[in-house]
Amino acid sequence: MSRLARIAVASVAVAAFGLTMMATGSFAADPANGKKVFAANCVVCHGDKGDGHGPASATMNPKPRDFTSATEMKGIDDARLHKSISEGRPGTAMVGFAKTLKASDIDDVIAHIKSLLKK
Numbered sequence: 247m248s249r250l251a252r253i254a255v256a257s258v259a260v261a262a263f264g265l266t267m268m269a270t271g272s273f274a275a276d277p278a279n280g281k282k283v284f285a286a287n288c289v290v291c292h293g294d295k296g297d298g299h300g301p302a303s304a305t306m307n308p309k310p311r312d313f314t315s316a317t318e319m320k321g322i323d324d325a326r327l328h329k330s331i332s333e334g335r336p337g338t339a340m341v342g343f344a345k346t347l348k349a350s351d352i353d354d355v356i357a358h359i360k361s362l363l364k365k
């Protein structure tokens with residue numbers, strides 16, 4: 247095979263792999279970026295450990311969610327996380343981030359939040 251043909255075959259393989267990953271939705275989110283997004287946008291309320299005790303949380307009612315608590319996070323699946331982070335929680339201090347964060351940042355911050363859960 248010529249060098250060019252080999253490059254062409256390799257590119258097709260890479261593209262096919264990418265499409266498969268997209269189709270199966272298994273493109274890995276990036277928790278390291280999620281941590282940065284969290285630090286910049288969420289810690290004031292949720293706290294740097296994600297336990298809901300950020301500096302601004304004291305007077306809030308309801309309190310920011312404790313992402314380390316299996317009890318508090320029970321039943322909150324990815325779809326709900328996505329909706330709450332994008333659109334906020336009406337009637338609470340939890341604002342929506344659909345306008346301020348990229349879609350990939352929201353996916354990444356979800357991966358970070360899920361890593362905080364104590365098993």
Ligand code: HEC
Pocket residue numbers: 283284287288289290291292302306308309310311322326327330331335338339340341343355359
């Ligand atoms: C101004 C304070 C504040 C900031 C900033 C904030 N949150 Fe919240 N968040 C809250 C409060 C208060 C709640 C509790 C809402 C409730 O009980 O319904 C909450 C709840 C949540 C929940 C649970 C929602 C649900 O469906 O029950 C998630 C997930 C969440 N926040 C993620 C984030 C992420 C990610 C960021 C940063 C991108 C962020 N929050 C920034 C105050 C905040």
